[in-house]
Amino acid sequence: MRDTQILSVFPEPSGANPAPERKPSLLVFDACHTGVVLRAVLFVEVCVGIAMMYPSTRLLDWMFRFSLATGAALPATLAWLLAACLAKRLLGRQPFGVQLLLASLLGGLCAAYGSFLLWMAGLLEQVPWSAVFASGAWLSLLLVAGLWMRAKGRTPAATAAQLAELQARIRPHFLFNTLNSAIALVRTEPAKAEALLEDLSDLFRQALRDPNQTVSLSQEIDLARRYLAIEQVRFGQRLRVQWDLDPAAERAQLPSLVLQPLVENAVRHGVEPSDTGADVRVSTQRRGSAVVIKVTNTVPGGQGVAGHGVALQSVKERIALMHDVQGQVRSGMKDGLFQVRIEVPL
Structure with a gap:
């Protein structure tokens, strides 16, 4: 039982204004979306878990380091998601490249915020701020790029399904x-x-x-x-x-x-x-x-x-x-x- 919709409709030219190209329906990291929240948290936790394997020599050591890192990563991730959700309309008016830049900068700031919480709690004696900022920015960039590629990969399949449906329905x-x-x-x-x-x-x-x-x-x-x-x-x-x-x-x-x-x-x-x-x-x-x-x-x-x-x-x-x-x-x-x-x- 499928729905029937014809694919792309050719947009009518509205003069010489190419503004529609800037319209990023590609705000793929819509942090107000439950699916994006779940994927973001899972992605960051997996990355943290893998990173903590390097300095760990035993399972208990890894579990301790992972728990400590999660104490910074989870608040940082949630802060990133909240800020991205609140700034959704502002981000949506920007070109895709600018969205990537802002998302990565926001990721760096949120990572610094998470580490600051651990430092204030006395769980970290020294914080390598530049490394923390760079890690947060890089993870944010990878996350947004991954969501973008996921959306790009699914769109052709959805379009083809709509065409097939039109003929079947x-x-x-x-x-x-x-x-x-x-x-x-x-x-x-x-x-x-x-x-x-x-x-x-x-x-x-x-x-x-x-x-x-x-x-x-x-x-x-x-x-x-x-x-x-x-x-x-x-x-x-x-x-x-x-x-x-x-x-x-x-x-x-x-x-x-x-x-x-x-x-x-x-x-x-x-x-x-x-x-x-x-x-x-x-x-x-x-x-x-x-x-x-x-x-x-x-x-x-x-x-x-x-x-x-x-x-x-x-x-x-x-x-x-x-x-x-x-x-x-x-x-x-x-x-x-x-x-x-x-x-x-x-």
């Missing part, structure tokens, strides 16, 4: 079926035919949007309603839809066209193969600082028709790309019901 037969349904209604119910074509137009307009653009959950719900309204004309009473929506969850941000392919798969694998149709249920719920979205459908004979999983895999990749460790996508079959569960931060 807005399938030609869906377009033909919808147009045939509209044609059948033109003479008998022209108003309904017009509404159906308007819904189809909105779906394709959404599919051709900038793939980097995010939308609210309420917008995704509206698009899913339009899609199911189109399929309702085709399947009639065979398609039974239930909505259980929490207004408090509407502000959650999602990649565009994440929900629609899931409901399309529910129709394709639940309704199409069954003479009696299927029940499709879409629910949203706010749980603290997270939002849970579920798309559930009954399947014929409790098994349904196996798919290739292209849409579902694409949804997983795009949710991970946007929300990192805070976004989760799970799916499974139980008691004749297939369910996809998405959890994203609010």
Whole structure:
């Protein structure tokens, strides 16, 4: 069950101003992001642990040195993350090279701060300030460069997944079926035919949007309603839809066209193969600082028709790309019901 979005849209020239090139959507060390915080702490601790192996002769010696170094490294890392988070907008307006420079300088200052805490506590007699500053700056530079390379490496894969999804989701037969349904209604119910074509137009307009653009959950719900309204004309009473929506969850941000392919798969694998149709249920719920979205459908004979999983895999990749460790996508079959569960931060 995947989402369908067309890749890159050619930017319209806005004169001779190349300002968009400076816009660093490459603020990859967004320290306000949980995934970046976890990676930063883990990276620094691993580096400290390896560095403490050199002067250590025994395991207990290493554990003592590692604990002592962590007493400086952990506060320094958290101070770096906090400062980078607070300065996020300022950093985001700078060229990428300047971001690297500022991040490394900040790393050096924070490393000096961590060592200063140990010195004040009497755990260090002498502090090699220049070496501490250089180490902090170098670790910060490596961390930011690593996050940048990670983002650059994942972007082409996400883009390719979006292209594959567009072709797997807005399938030609869906377009033909919808147009045939509209044609059948033109003479008998022209108003309904017009509404159906308007819904189809909105779906394709959404599919051709900038793939980097995010939308609210309420917008995704509206698009899913339009899609199911189109399929309702085709399947009639065979398609039974239930909505259980929490207004408090509407502000959650999602990649565009994440929900629609899931409901399309529910129709394709639940309704199409069954003479009696299927029940499709879409629910949203706010749980603290997270939002849970579920798309559930009954399947014929409790098994349904196996798919290739292209849409579902694409949804997983795009949710991970946007929300990192805070976004989760799970799916499974139980008691004749297939369910996809998405959890994203609010």
